[in-house]
Amino acid sequence: MGTRRPLITLTSDFGTRDPFVGQMKGVILNTNPDVELVDISHEISPHNIREGAVLTGMSYEYFPVRTIHLVVVDPGVGSSRRPIIVATQNHYFVGPDNGVFSMVYRKEKDSLRVIHITSEHYFLKKDSTTFHGRDIFAPVAAWLSKGIPVDHFGVRIDDFMNIHLPEPGMPSRNTIEGEVIYIDRFGNAITNISSDLLNDSVNGGGRLRIVLKGRVVPVKSCYAEVDDKELYCLINSFGFLEFFICRGNAAESFGIRIGDTVGIIKG
C-alpha cells in the first residue's frame, strides 16, 4: 500500500456504548499496527441495512484512494449470507452481502469486483456465529490493509445482493416524483432528487414548483439566505435537493419523515 499509512474506516449499527467497536479495532491493530482508523458512524439504526447503504454511499468518495471501508450492519450474521469484499477503482469495502453496499454498486458499476470471502485462515481464531464484525470482517480488512491481494480472500461472484434504493420517477411528462431518504441531526430532510435531474427539467425553459406535504416550497441557495421560520429547500453539499428551516429543525416543525414524497412540477 505504499509508504503512506493504510486507512480503514468503520461504519456500523453497534453504537458507542458497547465495547464492540473497540474490539474490532483491537483485532485490526493486532494484525496491522500501522493502520489508521477513522469512524464514520456507529449510530446506524439497529439492523437498518438501507440506512447503512445511504451513509456509506454518501461518504466513501471523500477518502483517499485505496481506503478500506469496513461496514457492519448485519442482522443475518451466522446465517448463509456471505461475507464479501467489494473492490472498485479507488476503494475497498468489507462487510456482509446483504445490500449494505448497494449505493456503491450503483455509483461504481463500471469498475466493480465482488469477492465472496472464503479463506478462513484470515479469520480470527475464535470464530463465533454472532459477531462476524470482530471475527471475519475486521481481520480481513486488516490483512487487506497489509497488501494481501483481493483475490486471495475468495472467489469472485456476480449474484451479490442489491437492495432497492428509491429512485425518482416521472409519473407524467411534467412531473418528477422523488422522496426524502435521510434526515440529519439538524432536521434537514435530504431527498433523492439530484441537481442534475432538476437542471435537466428546466432545460426546456419554464419554471419548477417543488412540493412537499401539499406545500409549494421556495428554493434558496444557502441556509443563511432566510431568517424566518418557513420551510425552504436548496441544493445541498452532496448535490441533492434538501428541505430546511432557518436555525431550526425542519423535520420536527413540519412533520417530515423518511419516505415522504417530493414532487417537482414543471410549468
Next chain:
Amino acid sequence: MGTRRPLITLTSDFGTRDPFVGQMKGVILNTNPDVELVDISHEISPHNIREGAVLTGMSYEYFPVRTIHLVVVDPGVGSSRRPIIVATQNHYFVGPDNGVFSMVYRKEKDSLRVIHITSEHYFLKKDSTTFHGRDIFAPVAAWLSKGIPVDHFGVRIDDFMNIHLPEPGMPSRNTIEGEVIYIDRFGNAITNISSDLLNDSVNGGGRLRIVLKGRVVPVKSCYAEVDDKELYCLINSFGFLEFFICRGNAAESFGIRIGDTVGIIKG
C-alpha cells in the same frame, strides 16, 4: 516498546459531549506524540464501577500485547482511593483503585502486579482534586507508553480493591443460577453463565432447561436461525449465554434487566 507505535485505549463515564476525553488525549499526546489512541467506550453509566469492570473485562484481550488500557470511572476522585497501574502478562491498566479492574484480576490472577502510583513527577503540573483522569492517569499512561518501567511509578501493593462481580451458583445439585450482567444496544441480555459451565452440566447426559422470568427459553446457534418474535438464547461471541429476539430488542420486549436471575435446570 519496540518500533511499533504504542497503543493506549480509553474507557470512561465521561460521555462524548463534554471536553474531558479530548483533554486527556491532549495531555497524553503532549507527553508522547507517537502514541495511537483508541476509544473503547465513554458511555459507562456515571459512577458505575461495576459496568466499567465488565466492559474492560470484555475488551482488553482483543488488543495487541503491551497495550495500555486507561480506565476512568472514578466517583471517589480526590479521596484517599489510590491511583494504580495493573500489569499482567500481556497488558497494562491505569486507573483508580476502586474495583474497576476486578474482572482483570479474576482473569489474570497468575500474572498480576498492582502498583500504587506515588511518583508525582509524572503527574500533570496543574494537579487538581477533581480530575485525576487528566492530571494523573493520562500522563502516567503516556509515560508508561514511552517505556518507563512500571516499578518507577510507585510501590507494589496486594490490598487492591476487588469488587464483587456476580458468579453463577449451584443452589441444588441439578440447578445452576446465574444472572444478567449486561444489556447491549440491540437489547440482547448477556449473562454470567459461560459455555464451559453449560457443557460441564450436560456431561453426565440429560437435557437442560434454561429459565428466565418464569419462561423456558429455547437455545439456538445464531440470531438469524429464527424469524418469529419469541425469546431465544444462544452462546454469544464471548462464550456466554445470551438472550435475544429476532431483529428486535429482547430486553424491552420482555422487561429483562441487569441482575435478573437465570436458571439452568438439569434433567
Next chain:
Amino acid sequence: MGTRRPLITLTSDFGTRDPFVGQMKGVILNTNPDVELVDISHEISPHNIREGAVLTGMSYEYFPVRTIHLVVVDPGVGSSRRPIIVATQNHYFVGPDNGVFSMVYRKEKDSLRVIHITSEHYFLKKDSTTFHGRDIFAPVAAWLSKGIPVDHFGVRIDDFMNIHLPEPGMPSRNTIEGEVIYIDRFGNAITNISSDLLNDSVNGGGRLRIVLKGRVVPVKSCYAEVDDKELYCLINSFGFLEFFICRGNAAESFGIRIGDTVGIIKG
C-alpha cells in the same frame, strides 16, 4: 512541522450519527495522510456558537504546541461571514468568523493574529454553500498541517467577531455576581467565577457566602468529601467554582440551568 506527526482536533455541532465528521476527516487525510486526528466534541448543541466557544476555550491548552483546532459551529454558512484562521503563540484555529473563538481571543490577546481565508486554491474543488466544514475548513486545516505559512491563506483582519461571554460583575462593594456557564454530563454546574477572583475577595479577610437559587452553598475541596445529597461547591479542575452533589446530578436535583445567577457575598 518537525518530525512529530501534526495534530488536528475537531469540534462541531454535527453529532456522530451523520457522516459529516467522517467526510471532513476523509478530506483532511486526502491532503495530509500523516496527520493525527483527535475529536474533542461533536455534540455542541446545534447552532450554539457560545457553547462551541466555551468548549474550545476549555480544551485547547491541553494539546501540544502547534496543534490545529478545527471548530465548525456554523449557522451562517454560505452567508457573508468569513472563514478564518486564528494563530496564537502556541496554537492554530480554523473555522467561521462568528465568535466561536471568543474565549481564545480573551485568553490569547497578546499573541493574536486573525487571517481571513481567501486563497480558494486550498479549498476542496467541489465547493458548496452549505458545508464549509468539508469544503473550506477541513482542507485549509490539512494544508496548514503540511506547513503552509498562515499568511498564504489570506489577509490579516482586526474586525473579527467577538461574542459576549458572561463575565462576573460587582453590583456592590461586598458582592460578586457570576453565572452558570456549562453543565456537564454528571450534572455539575460550572460557573464563570475563577478561584483567583474568590481569592482576591477574601484577601481583606472575612468570610464568603456562596449563594445559588436562594440557598447558601457550603464549599468543599473534592467531590468525595461529602456523602449526603445536599448541594455543595468546589473549585474544579479548570480553576472555576462548580456546584455538585455526591454521586448524583446536581443540575437535575436542584433545577440548575445555564445562565443561573451565582452570588458571592462577603462578610
